[in-house]
Amino acid sequence: MxxxxxxxxxxxxxxxxxxxxxxxxxxxxxxxxxxxxxxxxxxxxxxxxxxxxxxxxxxxxxxxxxxxxxxxxxxxxxxxxxxxxxxxxxxxxxxxxxxxxxxxxxPERFHSRLNAKSKRYIYRVATGDVPSVFDRHYTWYCFDRLDMGLMKEGADLMVGQHDFKGFSSVKKTNKSTVRTVSQIDIDVKEREIDLIFEGNGFLYNMVRIMAGTLVEIGTGDRESETVKEVFRTKNREKAGMTLPPQGLFLDEVFYE
Amino acid sequence: MxxxxxxxxxxxxxxxxxxxxxxxxxxxxxxxxxxxxxxxxxxxxxxxxxxxxxxxxxxxxxxxxxxxxxxxxxxxxxxxxxxxxxxxxxxxxxxxxxxxxxxxxxPERFHSRLNAKSKRYIYRVATGDVPSVFDRHYTWYCFDRLDMGLMKEGADLMVGQHDFKGFSSVKKTNKSTVRTVSQIDIDVKEREIDLIFEGNGFLYNMVRIMAGTLVEIGTGDRESETVKEVFRTKNREKAGMTLPPQGLFLDEVFYE
Missing domain, CATH: 3.30.70.580 (Pseudouridine synthase I, catalytic domain, N-terminal subdomain)
Incomplete structure (x- = not known):
């Protein structure tokens, strides 16, 4: 002991x-x-x-x-x-x-980080022609119209076990950058779209880059198929923008 | 002309x-x-x-x-x-x-103030043992438990056409202080109670004092019957506290 x-x-x-x-x-x-x-x-x-x-x-x-x-x-x-x-x-x-x-x-053996099985993050995108004044510190405002069908396509391509290095700001590392994103939901509200990510682990900036990529797919600036290329090349340059931090919420941490 | x-x-x-x-x-x-x-x-x-x-x-x-x-x-x-x-x-x-x-x-004859038939105000009371950090600028936090039955009783006594002078910060005036409050709803949410007031006009500080009176009724600090005494005496001192402004929202203005 x-x-x-x-x-x-x-x-x-x-x-x-x-x-x-x-x-x-x-x-x-x-x-x-x-x-x-x-x-x-x-x-x-x-x-x-x-x-x-x-x-x-x-x-x-x-x-x-x-x-x-x-x-x-x-x-x-x-x-x-x-x-x-x-x-x-x-x-x-x-x-x-x-x-x-x-x-x-x-119990003594409980460890917040090591015992976490998965996490849910929510990225809140304000939409419509006027962003809500009350949510201005808790959303990122997207002026352009977002196509839900395209975003759903992009999200479906992201789900699963992949090397997410290209969707992160991780520099050279010896650690594995393989993660499993078990689910991505898109919740359409009146003046807001919530992007909900669940997975067993998220790399540095990963949610903000995935959200940025989905937004670029939704506006039509990028094909949903480009998601595959990010996985194949593991190249950060191939993915979308890093959305600003104020729209991101760590929603829940799951344990056994 | x-x-x-x-x-x-x-x-x-x-x-x-x-x-x-x-x-x-x-x-x-x-x-x-x-x-x-x-x-x-x-x-x-x-x-x-x-x-x-x-x-x-x-x-x-x-x-x-x-x-x-x-x-x-x-x-x-x-x-x-x-x-x-x-x-x-x-x-x-x-x-x-x-x-x-x-x-x-x-139309040229439209006048925002003179043509307004009624208004809806919402007073947002944060409840529970921890106020939501995200609503801290948009609610007033009540630590004490609120009895919904008692508040409903108090609200029912407020509804109708009354002289609301005692529920206002109006000083001496020659203008009428009679108003009609057509409806008061209490919306119980997870960590919040919304007090929803609809009426044809509201005097200075009237919603905040009505809300403060309802909160005092809800905590048991005051009998719901005291509402009648405020109407009878028209005495501001007989009503409850003026809740702070940050919980109050002008929700909607109704026109013909």
Whole structure:
């Protein structure tokens, strides 16, 4: 058991939502940007709450400006605070753009990132001739008309197990860039189209590039068949634009 | 026909939405606050667009911080621009928190305020143990549990033709403070309760005070019967708190 510093500690799981608008993303890098990252902000409050130095394990990063409705993280502590007390304390001392939805004790072996089976991301595209003023910080506005049939075609070509390197901003890597996208749904609303992606893992910028590619297919600027070429060549240049972060939401993380 | 300066001019109707968060309300008072009021902002762009000095007639005021999904206004002009061109120009040069949804030519006699038959306002109350981070600028958060049955009782007592002076911030006035509230609906959502008011006219702060009174009834801090006493005494002190502006939306203005 030597070396397992977390033995006998409680393992606490958090379910969170946040407006990523004013943050440099989820991940704290060292101590420098703890105040400008979501991880850093929550760790600060957790550390004050417990009197310990808390390290939060997120299910994965979200980029600067990206939002979450259901981010998951866990941390180990000796604290004997009740979960509802923790939730109350966190929501009281965290800024208004971070909300802790649920706090629970989980088995010691639970790990937010390693145990995540799949995730759902939603990219919200505002449509129509006037973007909604109320959603302006949570959508990306597309002035051009989008053809749902073409987008559906493109989405169907993306679903499945593929090497998504061309649909990512990943540079040279030894790690596998093969992922499985199990489902892509397109939800047409009154002044908005939601692109819903589910998969077992997403590479850096992958959802924003897939969404950008689908938008270019929808406007007619690109053939849906080009999706195949991105998979074949693994060349980022062959895929569509990277849509801006403010339309992207990490919606849910799934565990066994 | 002498004195009718608008004779032969076009009469243009606008349907608008706006996020009132950073404005001093709808109404421009003189020239001083034209840049900080919604009326002033739109008039500035309309005047540049037409080369005329445009005065915009709104269906009514909204207070500082109050939002609108369906505010209506009209103005007279000699411009021969097409309506779609006006809409495009306005949305291009107005700030992102004001959106022009519809522009149309209407008969010369149409007057946004005088012809309005009724209006619908919605007050959005965030509920549950954590307010949604994404709606934080568009709701007022009520931590306490609200009893829907009691609120419904209170709402039913408010509906009808009454002197609403006690439910307003109106000071001494010679004008009638009798209004008809035709309907109050309570829409219970997942983490939100919407209070929906329809009536032929609303006094200064009336919706926010009615909403505050209903919330106090819902928490049990006040008996629903007190509504009758406010009508009887016409005393503002007998009614509930004025809820803050950020939860209030002018939803729709109805014409014949």
């Amino acid at each position: 030597q070396g397992n510093k977390n033995i006998m500690k409680r393992n606490i799981k958090l379910l969170m939502e946040y407006d990523g608008g004013r943050y440099d993303g989820w991940q704290r890098l060292g101590k420098k940007n703890s105040g400008t990252t979501i991880q850093g902000k929550i760790e600060e409050v957790l550390s004050k709450m417990t009197g310990e130095t808390i390290e939060l394990i997120g299910s994965g990063r979200t980029d600067a400006g990206v939002h979450a409705r259901g981010q998951v993280a866990n941390f180990h502590t000796d604290s004997d605070m009740k979960c509802w007390e923790m939730k109350y304390y966190l929501n009281r001392y965290l800024p208004q753009d971070i909300g802790i939805l649920y706090v629970s004790d989980v | 002498q004195g009718n300066k608008n004779i032969m001019k076009r009469n243009i109707k606008l349907l608008m939405e706006y996020d009132g968060g950073r404005y001093d309300g709808w109404q421009r008072l003189g020239k001083k606050n034209s840049g900080t009021t919604i009326q002033g902002k739109i008039e500035e762009v309309l005047s540049k667009m037409t080369g005329e000095t445009i005065e915009l007639i709104g269906s009514g005021r909204t207070d500082a911080g109050v939002h609108a999904r369906g505010q209506v206004a009209n103005f007279h002009t000699d411009s021969d621009m097409k309506c779609w061109e006006m809409k495009y120009y306005l949305n291009r040069y107005l700030p992102q928190d004001i959106g022009i949804l519809y522009v149309s030519d209407v």
